[in-house]
Amino acid sequence: MSDEGSDEAEDRASSPVDYPDADRAAVEDEPPPSARVPLSRERIVEAALEFIDANGLPGLTMRRLGEQLGVEAMALYRYVPSKEELLDAVVEYLVAGVRADEVVLDAPQDGWQDFLQRLAHGVRRMALAHPKAFPLVASRPAEAPWLRPPLRSLEWVETFLSGLLAEGFSDEAALEGYRAYTSFLLGHLLLEVAVHGADVGPLDVLDDQTGAPGLADHPTVARLREPLSQDHSAVEFEEALEALLDRLAVTRNEHLTD
Missing domain, CATH: 1.10.10.60 (Homeodomain-like)
Structure with missing residues (x-):
């Protein structure tokens, strides 16, 4: 490879892709x-x-x-x-809203990657539309104790697993996909809604503190404070989702060859 081609590759690797935040735009409109x-x-x-x-x-x-x-x-x-039943009903309402999202599919139509991308963006739109309520999706008891938020209903887990099985996943690969996918969604979206004012307990330390103490003792953090405070949620979500799908593709293929 020429030096010029090498430089171009380095520029692409160092410059994040500018993904438009369509989820947030849909929520705000x-x-x-x-x-x-x-x-x-x-x-x-x-x-x-x-x-x-x-x-x-x-x-x-x-x-x-x-x-x-x-x-x-x-x-x-x-x-x-009771109030407890009210909170459970709010969670059911939020989860049902994901299924009503016109982009989300009940089964794969153009491959499992498209199926999972659509579902992930549907869940993110729900979280962005109701950031202060989204922690309920993570904390309220699911329909069964072995279900994981945010895909916490029997109906959604059936949709997820049967969709992957129909696309050639083994039982083991589909289960590994469910665990990895839910961990990715929950971790990323709890961090993101915390920035939007959600009460997520210890994660509240992520809120910007204009009078943050101790910066004089941490010169690197002080120097990089402005870029640290920039919101790259859309880019991070899209790139992490693509990396997860690549990983699931490897997992699927490994189980096919066993």
Whole structure:
């Protein structure tokens, strides 16, 4: 290879691909839901999600939710017996929203990589639309204790595994894919929603602190503070997803040759 070709390869390796953040654009362009007058379980769940989006999860109480809906808190219990059941219903609503995403598929149509890319971006759009509620997807009990968030319902895990099996994955490769895929989604998206104000416990240390102490004792961090604070979430998500799919392709092929 010529020196010129080598230089071009180095430039491509050092310069991240500029992926447009279509997920965030889709979320920001989505109009707010219209109000519904009759009190119902669905309206209560939607109102709870709106409250969490606006105020954060810690402030949600049945009394405050009743005030938002213009009713006494006791009126809510006819439809939602407890706050715990309300939180579970919010999670079900969020997960159902991923299936309703027009880009997400119920089964592979153009290969398993396309199938998983569509699903990953559907989950990310849900997280970006409701960053303060997304930690519930990670923390609320799943339908079975051996299911992993954010693909935490039996229906979604069936869709995921059967999709990979139909594309030539063995049982072992499909299970390894499920574990790796859910770990990638959960880890990346919890970090990303923390930047958008989600209460994710210890991850809150990621929030920018304009008066961060101790920088004088850490000159490298001080020098690189500006690039450290830049948001490259879309690029990182896309590149990490592509790397994961490459890894799953190797895993699939290894099990085919066993």
